[in-house]
Amino acid sequence: MGARLPGRHRRASERQATYGEVVAIREFRALWYGQGLSLLGDQLAQVALAVLVFNRTGSPLATAAVYALTYLPSIVGGPLLSGLADRFARRRVMIVCDLLRALLVAVMAVPGMPFAALCVLVFFVVLLSAPFSAARAALLPEILLGDRYVAGSALQNMTNQAIQMLGFAAGGAMIAFMGPYRALALDAATFLASALIIVSGVRRRPAAGRTDGSKPSMWTMTRAGASLVFGDRKLRTLVLFAWLCGFYVLPEGIAVPYAAQLASGTTLPVPVITGLLMAAMPTGTVIGALLFSRFVSPSGRLRAMGWLSMLTCAPLIVCAMRPPLIVVLALWILSGIGGAYQLAANAAFVQCVPAERRGQAFGLVQSGLMAAQGIGILIGGFAAERLGPEPVVALAGISGVTVAAVLAMMWTESRGDIVARVRAQAAA
Template sequence: MSVLVFQRTDSPLATASVYALTYLPPIIGGPLLAALADRHARRRIMIICDLLRAAMVALMAIPGIPFAALSVLVFCVVLLSAPFSAARAALLPEILEGDRYVVGSALQNMTNQGAQMLGFALGGALIMGMGPYRALALDAATYLASALILVAGVRRRPAPLCGDADSSSMWTMTRGGAKLVFGDLRLRTLVLFAWLCGFYVLPEGIATPYAATLTDDPQRISFIAGLLMGAMPTGTVVGAFLFGRYVSPSRRLRVMGWLAMLTCAPLIVCAVRPPLAVVLVLWFVSGVGGAYQLAANAAFVQCVPAERRALAFGLVHSGLLASQGVGILVGGAAADRFGPENVVALAGAAGLLVAAALAVLWVRSRKEIIEGVRAEATA
């Protein structure tokens, strides 16, 4: 959709707006829907979300569907990612305990980023060969496949809350979850670390207009955009592997602030308008730094009660997508005026300042978490 819109409008703002549409829905209903995963069996929530999304994407694959209807369906599909992601995030610590959770999170992150890497790199060529509607039909089938994997590979578990907790309204649960997450300095700092990605994900949202500055051949824009969009996920795969396998749990928590700064610092170099090869390296290094999210995620799990995990993760996930969507939308508007390269550099500089401030806050609040990790490792 991003490539099609840019071809029709030649506008970075319009392109970024379409891309941002996949991030903004959680602002509206994400936190409330995430509470469902603390009231009902998490496996069941995931299966229902997959089936609903498969149906919606199948509707999107109908040739000739109006663009407005397509946008509404995209909005709804992304909205359902909130309860699905919250349920999955809360379920994983029940399956994997201790440092196995970090390793499992790393494998999951590598799988997700690897899929994005291949999708962004080959997606343009695939759509040119299949057409957008067949590609959407294939996408609908992947949601059905996900539901089948959950049915076959994940055993049933009871709902995490029972008794009086079940009678609480979702709004009451959401307010309680927000108080839990933002009333604790440690959790608040970890949440802000997660939301930092609003700065370093911005380049992906304007990758197509950025690609247009690197070539005079209109036929190569989608290919170069795919390479750019795949550079960060590739770096994240490499970073997650190295960080999860060769860095000790306590050490991960100590270097988290430095890695957060690494995600943003390389983007500043884009201000000098380097060639494609250098841009790919810079965006790759930025992706490597994104491995700090593994440590932040593990520390967050350690600090949140199990029965409130889905809602807490849902709040973080909703804010995560919202920060990315707003960042991309603002970046697209700025790119119309200042150019994609300058906007990427400004995002990197602003993100570096925020990451440095968070690193200072983290030094003050990480001691108790590190001691807990050491005690767990000793036990």
């Protein structure tokens, strides 16, 4: 017992930041409010598009394809455009992206807009999210230092998931009254509001690029960022942990056909069941982030990453037994709770990446993450056409648990110096 006391004492001395500390920071509040507003509009738009496509086609593949369209543009332009967050002032990048997205979504909201044109506009709206997200992710560690970054990330993550939960759960009912075009108009207004909040709440900073004044090409920056992220074993493992979400986000992409299967055992209409299913994982993520950030020490979060990553996928395997709606919701909520491991992975990633290269690094990770989700959803829709939604969700769970177990072993071998660094910072 005596030999283990020092280790326990070090863990007990790790200071954890509070939510009150981070909310008191004006710039964080601006990023927090702006992100929340635009995300709320996006959820309404996603539900509207998914229900519209399924009603027109009755095809799980077509529904999943349109849902995947909100992820796939990152494959095309994300890695290149993310470098803008290091090349130009990050505040300016965020404002310009918000204004351009507001304009594009406003065009989408014109009644009678052809469906093909809507898909093209969605593509470019999502494409602009790459530099915006990279700039915001790179700016946050400059505003929140030490464990405040984890607390702020957790609060932002919980808020985002709560907004998704609200948007998805209420979206089906609201679309019945508002119609899809009004939902898109509301989405455009949220982008404008986000830009105004960033203008008023985030102070100007110079670009984080090179101090010698040189401006390498976007292609050169992309290659350098890829070399940084994938050339280091720890960073590579952390990136793969982030991309694991391609497995456990798959059920959201086939939520409409899954809801159609479940509707026979309940009096609820398909749009309402769809909203409940799409809200289940965000609900679990809110719970998991709250517990993980408030009751687990900074170093304990890093040690728990492997187990929690497996928890994100394991409950999905039970869907093979075709349980009723209430059980499916419980399983998906449990999966969302496991997703709290992403907080620790994100904090560890920040520890390992130089500040002046965070925009490109975060952008590459975010682009791959979006691509993994889009490809997973597209494959899920294709498979659901042939096997049905329940077996496809279960197969995603089996595959995800297998990959997560391998990553957990890799992380155990390489996490030592990061855990020591986090302990030292938290105890300071």
